[in-house]
Amino acid sequence: MTFQRFLLRRALMVIPLMIGVVFITFMLVRIGGLDPVGRLAGPTATQAEFDSIRNNLGLDQPLWKQFSIYLGNVVRGDLGESWLSNRSVLTDIKERAVISLELLFWGVGIGALVGVPVGLRAAFRPNGRFDQFTRVLSLFGFSIPTYWLALVMIFVFFYLLGWSPPAIGRMSLLVTPPDMITGSYLIDGVLTARWDAARSAASQLILPVICLAIVSAAPIIKQTRAIAIEVLSSDTVRYAHACGLPERNVRKLVLRNSAVPILTYIGTEVTGLVGTMSLIEYVFAWGGLGQYGLNAIISGDFTAVQGYVLVLAVFSVLVFIVIDFVVYLIEPRSELS
Amino acid sequence: MSDATQTELANANPLPVRARVWNRFAGIFWLSPTGAIGLFIILFFALLAIFSAWLIPHDPIAAYTDKVLHPPSAEFWFGTDGNGMDVFSRVIYGAKFGFGIAIPAVILSLVIGIPVGLIAGYRGGLLDEVLMRFVDGLRVFPSIILALAVVAATGQSLLNVILVLGFLDSPVFARVVRAEVLGLRSSNFVESAVAAGNPTWRILFVHLLPNAIQGAMAQTAVRAAWAVRISATLAFLGVGIQAPTPEWGAMIRQGAEYMVSGQWWVALYPGLALILLVFGLNLFGDGLQDLMDPRRRSAK
Numbered sequence: 152m153t154f155q156r157f158l159l160r161r162a163l164m165v166i167p168l169m170i171g172v173v174f175i176t177f178m179l180v181r182i183g184g185l186d187p188v189g190r191l192a193g194p195t196a197t198q199a200e201f202d203s204i205r206n207n208l209g210l211d212q213p214l215w216k217q218f219s220i221y222l223g224n225v226v227r228g229d230l231g232e233s234w235l236s237n238r239s240v241l242t243d244i245k246e247r248a249v250i251s252l253e254l255l256f257w258g259v260g261i262g263a264l265v266g267v268p269v270g271l272r273a274a275f276r277p278n279g280r281f282d283q284f285t286r287v288l289s290l291f292g293f294s295i296p297t298y299w300l301a302l303v304m305i306f307v308f309f310y311l312l313g314w315s316p317p318a319i320g321r322m323s324l325l326v327t328p329p330d331m332i333t334g335s336y337l338i339d340g341v342l343t344a345r346w347d348a349a350r351s352a353a354s355q356l357i358l359p360v361i362c363l364a365i366v367s368a369a370p371i372i373k374q375t376r377a378i379a380i381e382v383l384s385s386d387t388v389r390y391a392h393a394c395g396l397p398e399r400n401v402r403k404l405v406l407r408n409s410a411v412p413i414l415t416y417i418g419t420e421v422t423g424l425v426g427t428m429s430l431i432e433y434v435f436a437w438g439g440l441g442q443y444g445l446n447a448i449i450s451g452d453f454t455a456v457q458g459y460v461l462v463l464a465v466f467s468v469l470v471f472i473v474i475d476f477v478v479y480l481i482e483p484r485s486e487l488s
Numbered sequence: 489m490s491d492a493t494q495t496e497l498a499n500a501n502p503l504p505v506r507a508r509v510w511n512r513f514a515g516i517f518w519l520s521p522t523g524a525i526g527l528f529i530i531l532f533f534a535l536l537a538i539f540s541a542w543l544i545p546h547d548p549i550a551a552y553t554d555k556v557l558h559p560p561s562a563e564f565w566f567g568t569d570g571n572g573m574d575v576f577s578r579v580i581y582g583a584k585f586g587f588g589i590a591i592p593a594v595i596l597s598l599v600i601g602i603p604v605g606l607i608a609g610y611r612g613g614l615l616d617e618v619l620m621r622f623v624d625g626l627r628v629f630p631s632i633i634l635a636l637a638v639v640a641a642t643g644q645s646l647l648n649v650i651l652v653l654g655f656l657d658s659p660v661f662a663r664v665v666r667a668e669v670l671g672l673r674s675s676n677f678v679e680s681a682v683a684a685g686n687p688t689w690r691i692l693f694v695h696l697l698p699n700a701i702q703g704a705m706a707q708t709a710v711r712a713a714w715a716v717r718i719s720a721t722l723a724f725l726g727v728g729i730q731a732p733t734p735e736w737g738a739m740i741r742q743g744a745e746y747m748v749s750g751q752w753w754v755a756l757y758p759g760l761a762l763i764l765l766v767f768g769l770n771l772f773g774d775g776l777q778d779l780m781d782p783r784r785r786s787a788k
Contacts, residue, residue: 171625179641287522290774294767296717297738298724299759304748306756317748426630432722434744448637449727456637460629467628 160470165468169461173225176460177218180453191234208234221457230458235450240458244440248462249334250321251341251439255421255428257356258363263417266368269407270375277380285372292369297427301362301434308358315358316351318435323351359435366427371413378412379405411478418474422467517730523775526709530770533761537583544577544744548734557751567753569742571732578734579757585735586765589650590715592660594708596654601661602704606692609669609700615667635718639728653715660711661704668700701756705782709773713766720762736762 188204196204205211209220224231230240271281301318308315322328322336329336329345338355340349380406382388391401429441435443440459447455497619517524534541546552546564552572566575596635608616626634672678681695720737723729729738736758743755 168625168628172628176637179637286690287771290522290770291763291767292716293770294763294765296720296724296737296740296759296762297570298721298744299762302740302744302747302755303752303759306750306752309751310748310752363534422628423630426632429630429633432726433725444633445636448633448640449725460633460637463630463633466626483743 154476157475160473161468161475168468169464170222172464173222173457173461174218174378176457177221178214180451180456181214181217223459230461231454233447233452233455235452235455240455243443243455244458244462246334247438247440247443250437251425251428251432251441252358253335253337254359254363254432254437254439255424256397257360258428258431259367259417259421259424261360261364262367263371265364267375267413269368270372271409273372274379274383274405275319275402277301277376284375285376289369289372292365292372297362297366298430298434300365301431304358304362305434315356318358320436320438321352321355322348322353326351340480359431359437362431363424363428367420367424371417374416374420375409375413378409378416382408413480414478414481415474418470421470424465425463520775520778522771523778526768526771526773526775527758529764530709530772533583533765533768534587536580537587540580540584544574544580546574546577548578548581549573549732557746557754559602559751560753561671566618566757567751569754570746571742573732573734573737575753575757578739579736579761581734582736582739582758582761583605583765585719585729586716586762589646589653590712590769592721593650593653593657593715594712596651597661597711598704598708599658600655601658602697602701603692605657605662605665605704606669606696608701609666610688610692610696619662620666625665626656626659628767631714632718632721635721636727639722644728644730646729649719649722653718657711657714660707664703664707665700668703669696672696672699702780706777707773709769709776711773713769715765716762716769721722 186203188208188210192200192204202211209217212220221231226242230244233240233243234240236243269285272280273279273285276282281479305315305318309317315321324350329339329343329348332339332342336352337349339347340352385408387408388401388405391404396404425441428439431437432439432442433445443455444459444463446452447459500688512569550573552568554572554575555564556572557567557570558564558568558572564574564576566579569578603618635652635656639649642648642652645662678691678695681691686695719728720735720740723733723735723737724739724741726741729735733743739758740755740762743751743753743758746752746754755779
């Protein structure tokens with residue numbers, strides 16, 4: 152199958168999922184107990200004011216009509232305006248997406264760079280001392296609440312040691328942000344040769360990235376180990392041993408044959424890590440999409456929640472497509488399906 | 489078969505019942521020492537939860553307004569929080585919430601997930617397809633976001649948190665049971681049960697259930713760990729369980745602002761308790777899965 156056809160098929164498969172996602176979030180926020188009207192109107196509002204707000208937001212229409220209007224707007228690329236801030240949801244999300252992607256990229260990247268080699272090493276000697284140690288360690292990593300880890304790190308590295316800047320977002324208040332090119336302060340700072348900005352951005356990034364890396368490495372270690380052990384007991388590897396290949400070459404073979412399942416796993420993990428990342432953003436006042444989503448959900452900002460959830464769904468689907476494509480590049484015999 | 493062999497077989501089980509139970513228990517330690525440690529941790533917290541009334545030195549929600557944010561001392565072992573409440577008593581008391589949420593939530597997941605998995609696996613067809621698509625659709629979202637959205641939308645009470653977690657986690661069990669049933673569906677014992685004229689419900693719950701439930705049971709401890717973690721996270725975000733309640737996540741939320749001003753004890757201790765309980769459940773769950781899944785055991 153050619154790549155274009157693959158993309159087309161994938162897109163067609165995604166559409167029903169997207170409509171389902173939009174529908175479920177739409178219903179969920181409306182049939183639930185949240186009522187933004189009361190919050191917008193304030194405690195002293197009269198019934199007439201209530202009604203006029205309800206009318207303005209379109210909430211007095213029947214549900215199916217609200218939904219068809221919303222769906223039509225989404226198709227045209229209009230996610231509506233936030234009811235609490237009156238800003239366009241799409242603009243808000245666009246501005247914040249890069250900020251979150253940067254954090255996610257570094258966190259998962261470092262998590263994978265640490266997790267995969269550790270998992271492989273544990274697999275080469277199952278039940279050895281290293282394996283036992285990393286097994287307990289990764290279970291421990293599963294058990295740490297992310298937000299608590301973030302708080303403890305802030306306490307140790309900011310309050311006690313003073314190595315890290317205060318957790319007030321992506322850049323020190325004393326530094327002017329660089330001109331916007333990509334939206335990532337670090338990259339923009341480097342591109343515009345604003346070294347002070349790049350340095351400040353990097354030092355703000357360190358703690359949240361380490362947090363995310365720790366939390367993402369734990370399941371990667373576990374899964375890599377399981378995958379590599381399975382490959383090690385495969386006929387291919389037994390045959391390679393029987394042929395008398397040196398250990399180093401056998402290991403290369405194991406690595407090559409584990410690459411696809413490991414990559415697929417990391418792809419699925421990224422989706423789950425968006426939740427973890429949101430909590431980290433929340434603690435570090437990061438101002439990215441994750442924090443935006445959490446705040447929208449907590450404060451009952453219907454349009455913002457709908458937009459956020461939709462973007463999340465699109466994101467996970469994109470990740471799966473990218474992973475499929477990379478797998479296809481590594482292993483051309485695996486069909487794009 | 490000669491009579492002699494038959495008597496031999498009848499005598500092949502010389503151990504009294506109590507010794508056998510003990511052997512099996514010891515066998516768990518031998519096969520999975522880490523799982524046994526996990527079990528110990530869980531029992532420790534269970535004892536804390538059950539006997540908390542006798543263990544706590546102070547009322548967990550009594551505010552000593554003249555002793556706000558006191559560091560750990562002989563009187564307040566873990567210090568006091570921003571309201572002047574004893575952190576030690578609150579941490580001990582918080583174990584009740586861990587179990588009080590996780591146990592009913594997991595039971596609810598089992599009660600929903602197992603029948604759905606049985607029916608979907610046995611019947612197949614459109615129902616199965618729709619259910620599995622729905623489950624796949626749910627997987628697009630991080631579980632915490634999903635739980636947060638549903639709890640925020642449907643009402644913020646402890647009961648609702650339990651219901652939402654139980655419901656959201658039921659696909660895990662449905663999936664495991666379904667996979668087992670798919671493998672058993674065409675086996676001889678099911679076919680003979682059908683031929684003998686058993687009604688479908690009897691085939692599902694009497695014949696298939698005991699054979700298909702093992703994988704689901706192995707998952708329970710890990711899912712309980714998940715429930716404890718997610719419920720604490722919700723409380724940390726201020727959703728579901730509210731502030732003065734001595735729940736660990738809510739306590740960490742209270743302590744968050746003091747982390748940057750040096751009063752570490754408010755958030756540190758509830759977090760440690762939370763980690764330890766979740767860690768124990770995960771260790772135990774990991775051992776359980778090893779014991780129940782021979783393939784995993786041999787892979788070790």
